[in-house]
Amino acid sequence: GAVVSQHPSRVICKSGTSVKIECRSLDFQATTMFWYRQFPKKSLMLMATSNEGSKATYEQGVEKDKFLINHASLTLSTLTVTSAHPEDSSFYICSARRTGVVNYGYTFGSGTRLTVV
C-alpha cells in the first residue's frame, strides 16, 4: 500500500508556457501533500505544503504566483509552473502523508523532470 503516482515523468516546454504536474495518492487519502524541488546532486528542497480544501503554505522564497498549487480532493494535488523559464528546469517530486496517521513514513511520487527550453 501507500502508492503515490506522479505525472508526467518528463516534460519539455518552451519558455513562457505553463506546465501542470499531478500527484495522486492511489490507495490512501492524503489531506496533506508536499512539493519538493531537487537540483542535480542536491537535497530535496521543500517548496510548499498542499492542503486539501485550503490554500497551500509556501516556503520562504518560493513565488506563490509562479508555482500554483491546487489540492482539490483527498487524493490529488497539482503543481502548475506558470510562465516557465529555463531556470525553472529541475526535478520536482511530490510526497503524501496518510490522513489521520501520524507516525508513518511519507510516500514519494516518482518525480517529474522539467526542462524549459
Next chain:
Amino acid sequence: QQPVQSPQAVILREGEDAVINCSSSKALYSVHWYRQKHGEAPVFLMILLKGGEQKGHDKISASFNEKKQQSSLYLTASQLSYSGTYFCGSLETSGSRLTFGEGTQLTVNP
C-alpha cells in the same frame, strides 16, 4: 531548518560497514531516513519517534537520541544495492513538514 548530515560521501567495499549521522539544532518529534537512487524518487527506510529508539531493517538499522537531537543510520555488511544517496528528514512536530538534510552519497564497490 535543515538537519545536518555527515559524512557527505562514503565509499565502501562490499561487506564493509558505514554510519551516517544526522543532527538538528531544534527539538525533533521524529526522524525519517530515505534512500534515493539516481533519477528516482526517495524510498522510505524507517522512522524513529522516541528518544533512544532504535530500529532495524535487514542489515540497516538506526537510532535516535532525542535529547541530543541526533540520529544515526547503520549499514552493516553492505551490499551493492545499498549504493545511493541517503537523506535524513526531520519533523519538529507531528503535523509539521518534513525537511531534509543535504544527503550522504554512499557507493558500494565489489
